Amino acid sequence: MATDFFPPISQKIEKLLASLDSIPEERQRVLHALVDEVRAQRSAPPVQLQFICTHNSRRSQFGQVWAAVAAAHFGVTGIKTYSGGTEATACNPRTVAALRRAGFNVEPTPEGNSGENIRYSVRFAENHEALTCFSKVFDHPENPSEDFTAVMTCGEADEACPVIPGAKRISLLYEDPKVADDTPQESSHYDERSDQIGKEMLWVFRQVSST
Secondary structure, three states: OOOOEOHHHHHHHHHHHOOHHHOOHHHHHHHHHHHHHHHHHOOOOOEEEEEEEOOOOOHHHHHHHHHHHHHHHOOOOOEEEEEEEOOOOOOOHHHHHHHHHHOOEEEEOOOOOOOOOOOEEEEOEOOOOOEEEOOOEOOOOOOOOOOEEEEEOOHHHHHHOOOOOOEEEEEOOOOOHHHHOOOOOHHHHHHHHHHHHHHHHHHHHHHHHOO
16 A cells, blocks of 8 residues: 655655765765665564664654655555664654654654653654654664664764664764754754755665665
């Protein structure tokens, strides 16, 4: 069954798809490591992808969400996406705001809307299960403990976690939008990072779907 994306998400996907050819060849070679890993795991689903950055508050959350969107768009089934960090903080409000600007429905869950580390329900389609996003360490009980791919999205986490037990490890590094916090460029930096990760996940799953 085709995914019934919310109209703003469909529009965002089409805009990002139109820019896939702008991804430099050098970056495409980096992305191919994830393509190859997803292809390899598809023989024994589910394919479990955990995106990891230091605080699990920005880039890893974008990765979890956009990988799910990209898989759904290209009809790649059996994909489960997660996120984690080397320490738990909170899903940054700026990340939440960027997802909302992109067209996602992001709301606190009834059981997890108190305290600083809020649990959010993130939806992108009427007929697709909501994602749950909150900050947690990579070995949190709600994350997979074996047979998963750890996608390291920041250099600090990449260096702090030389071994992720139970995982195949891939480095896919992104600039931290945190550099623009509390500046006039804050929203544009977060939107840029969200769009970059979304575009690259769409590129990855387009390659996966072609085999």
